[in-house]
Amino acid sequence: MPETYQIEMKNIQKSFGNIKSLRGVDLKLRPGEVLGLVGDNGAGKSTLMKTLSGVINPDEGEFHFEGKRVNIDSPKAAKNLNIETVFQDLSLCDTLDVASNMFLGREPIRFLGRLIDKKTLHTRAREELDKLGINISSTKLQVQNMSGGQRQAIAIARAMLFKPKVLVMDEPTAALGVKEVNMVLQLIKTVKEQGVSVVLITHRLQDLFEVCDRLMVLYEGKCIDDRPIDDFTLETLIKSIMGSPEGVKVS
Amino acid sequence: MKVEESIDVGGRIKQESALKSFVRENLSTLSIAGVFILICLFFGFMTDTFLSFSNSSNIIIQIAPNIIVAVMMTFVITTGGIDLSVGSILALASALAATLLSIGAGSFVTLISVIAAGLLVGLVNGYVVAYHGIPPLIVTLASMIYVRGLALMITGGYSIAIMGEDWIVSLGQDRILGVPIPVFLSVFIVTLGIVFLRYTRYGNYVTGIGANEESVRRSGVSTKKVKLITYMLSGGSAALAGLIIAARLGSGSSNIGNMFELDIIAAVVLGGTALFGGAGTIIGSVIGVALIGVIQNGLTLMHVSPYIIQIVEGFVLLLAVIINIRVFGKKS
Numbered sequence: 001m002p003e004t005y006q007i008e009m010k011n012i013q014k015s016f017g018n019i020k021s022l023r024g025v026d027l028k029l030r031p032g033e034v035l036g037l038v039g040d041n042g043a044g045k046s047t048l049m050k051t052l053s054g055v056i057n058p059d060e061g062e063f064h065f066e067g068k069r070v071n072i073d074s075p076k077a078a079k080n081l082n083i084e085t086v087f088q089d090l091s092l093c094d095t096l097d098v099a100s101n102m103f104l105g106r107e108p109i110r111f112l113g114r115l116i117d118k119k120t121l122h123t124r125a126r127e128e129l130d131k132l133g134i135n136i137s138s139t140k141l142q143v144q145n146m147s148g149g150q151r152q153a154i155a156i157a158r159a160m161l162f163k164p165k166v167l168v169m170d171e172p173t174a175a176l177g178v179k180e181v182n183m184v185l186q187l188i189k190t191v192k193e194q195g196v197s198v199v200l201i202t203h204r205l206q207d208l209f210e211v212c213d214r215l216m217v218l219y220e221g222k223c224i225d226d227r228p229i230d231d232f233t234l235e236t237l238i239k240s241i242m243g244s245p246e247g248v249k250v251s
Numbered sequence: 252m253k254v255e256e257s258i259d260v261g262g263r264i265k266q267e268s269a270l271k272s273f274v275r276e277n278l279s280t281l282s283i284a285g286v287f288i289l290i291c292l293f294f295g296f297m298t299d300t301f302l303s304f305s306n307s308s309n310i311i312i313q314i315a316p317n318i319i320v321a322v323m324m325t326f327v328i329t330t331g332g333i334d335l336s337v338g339s340i341l342a343l344a345s346a347l348a349a350t351l352l353s354i355g356a357g358s359f360v361t362l363i364s365v366i367a368a369g370l371l372v373g374l375v376n377g378y379v380v381a382y383h384g385i386p387p388l389i390v391t392l393a394s395m396i397y398v399r400g401l402a403l404m405i406t407g408g409y410s411i412a413i414m415g416e417d418w419i420v421s422l423g424q425d426r427i428l429g430v431p432i433p434v435f436l437s438v439f440i441v442t443l444g445i446v447f448l449r450y451t452r453y454g455n456y457v458t459g460i461g462a463n464e465e466s467v468r469r470s471g472v473s474t475k476k477v478k479l480i481t482y483m484l485s486g487g488s489a490a491l492a493g494l495i496i497a498a499r500l501g502s503g504s505s506n507i508g509n510m511f512e513l514d515i516i517a518a519v520v521l522g523g524t525a526l527f528g529g530a531g532t533i534i535g536s537v538i539g540v541a542l543i544g545v546i547q548n549g550l551t552l553m554h555v556s557p558y559i560i561q562i563v564e565g566f567v568l569l570l571a572v573i574i575n576i577r578v579f580g581k582k583s
Contacts, residue, residue: 091463104459106471109452114451
């Protein structure tokens, strides 16, 4: 009997005009696994993850979720499957407060389904922040005055709020200070302990060795290497990213 | 005073009092409220009649329709948009109302048709802005032109008297418990506006779209629908205002509401709504409308030439925009 994956993406293709961004990528993600997705700029990492989160639709390809064929054609569809994404470009609304950002699109409501239940909103936001060990004094503060690390922590907390099965993180540590990077890596470990499958995109290769179980390397829109983390050293990983993986037959 | 630690992650700690953060977030509105009070005091000293009951209630009746439109304009501007067509919709509504009443269509049919016409123009605006991605400045400029054309076509350029005893006329002229109906209506709309902007999902998305539309979209919200609804309601509010004005004046004309849209936009920006979206304040817009109304009224009472009034208004707007950009520009 074949293994049941949390997510299986098959033959994903996507072109933007003349540029073939994805040339038939397969991706498998086991339950509770942290998969590192690496590759040079323009290799198609972000595009691949955007198809998984429904932000862009692939030209071709199939998604299987827990063994069942599914359609992911909108951010809503991805969310309905409990696939959550933390995007590279910090996607918070500056002028909304912490709790409103966390619940954006899924605010708890009361009174004939019209008014936002602000009390529940702030209580639940606070609970989630505490559960993840994120230290923010008030959920009523606007996010525009917060540090990059705090904003990233809020973005992750938002993704965790609805008990995702899959969490996609696109460059969560880009543009952060050293201390903040450690905080985010710790957060990823916490997320993993809660049994969530994670796909992590990052340019900070040393981070991958801290948190990942397996690495997948994209090169010019194709997957050219896919092995457990222990098979890699920083050196062999860099060779893979450059397009010539050691001991792997390029298909 | 309550002291909040506002930054903790990463080791940096910044302390800020709750009062201070309230002031920072509402700086524009608070300063314009101060200016409003000062200007009222100024006119109070300069004229005998400005602060009298009859003059005050006169101002309130006159600005009531403007407040109704300004509430919805606040939503539009908070999404990062603009609606230049409200002045023309005002004229269309007034022309349509007078024409329908003069052919004996009755109050109910008139009310429904006029509001529907406003919603329809707003629907077209919203559809083109949201679903075709055309800048709202251009879209609503086009509507401003063709809607005015429609109004002119309906009236043939004349004003049409509203006669007879239709109950709809009371909308502009009667009082309940001594309060004019237009004032009741505007208080009602303002209340709805405050509740919807601050306490509903819709209001959250309006603010969110102005701050970071892509983020709201990626949260699974149909941002296009939110924008469509916002422009529709803006058109509807302008139609309601046009109806009230026609009822008050007892006639419908295709020439009313020239530059009306600019008065409204000026008031909203004056009140502290961010010019490029992301932060809106209904109370601020009400104060903005009141401020413009008071300046017009007070200068008239002081026998200042209407030409000079217009010059003053222009400079007040210029000042407001400079302050607005300074306050909101710092944040991004």
